[in-house]
Amino acid sequence: MSNLPPLLLGRLNHVGIACVSIDDAVAMYGRLFGATVSRAAFDLPAQGVRVAFIDVANSQLELIEPLGDDSPIHGFLKKNPNGGQHHVCFEVKDIIAARDAMRARGATVLGTGEPRMGAHGVPVIFVHPRDTGGVLVELMQEPPEGHH
Numbered sequence: 503m504s505n506l507p508p509l510l511l512g513r514l515n516h517v518g519i520a521c522v523s524i525d526d527a528v529a530m531y532g533r534l535f536g537a538t539v540s541r542a543a544f545d546l547p548a549q550g551v552r553v554a555f556i557d558v559a560n561s562q563l564e565l566i567e568p569l570g571d572d573s574p575i576h577g578f579l580k581k582n583p584n585g586g587q588h589h590v591c592f593e594v595k596d597i598i599a600a601r602d603a604m605r606a607r608g609a610t611v612l613g614t615g616e617p618r619m620g621a622h623g624v625p626v627i628f629v630h631p632r633d634t635g636g637v638l639v640e641l642m643q644e645p646p647e648g649h650h
């Protein structure tokens with residue numbers, strides 16, 4: 503009855519949240535929710551962001567703030583001066599196959615389309631939000647077992 507292709511989306515790996523200041527965001531998550539950082543802030547120049555992670559029971563929050571003048575987060579913060587939900591990230595079994603499937607299904611992969619190294623040390627791509635109902639979707643290669 504369904505003509506859908508096989509399910510591409512694996513685990514929800516994280517929700518990306520753009521911040522003016524990671525330090526301020528971490529303080530807020532601590533004060534309001536008792537949450538603590540699971541991975542302290544580090545620079546990810548390949549993506550033009552500084553990143554920190556907060557673990558929750560079944561997923562993670564990825565806090566990102568701009569790194570450098572060319573950071574893609576500057577534009578987002580211009581539209582959302584207090585920060586906000588930036589993207590959702592799903593794991594896929596094979597990032598190249600996922601990239602090719604996105605294109606074959608008519609969606610635009612951002613940048614050159616060549617996967618880039620993401621914050622988890624595995625390759626990622628981003629799918630243009632105009633193709634995904636306004637939500638920036640990150641697809642990441644499934645990390646090796648035990649390294650979620």
Ligand code: CO
Pocket residue numbers: 516518564589591640
């Ligand atoms: Co992400």
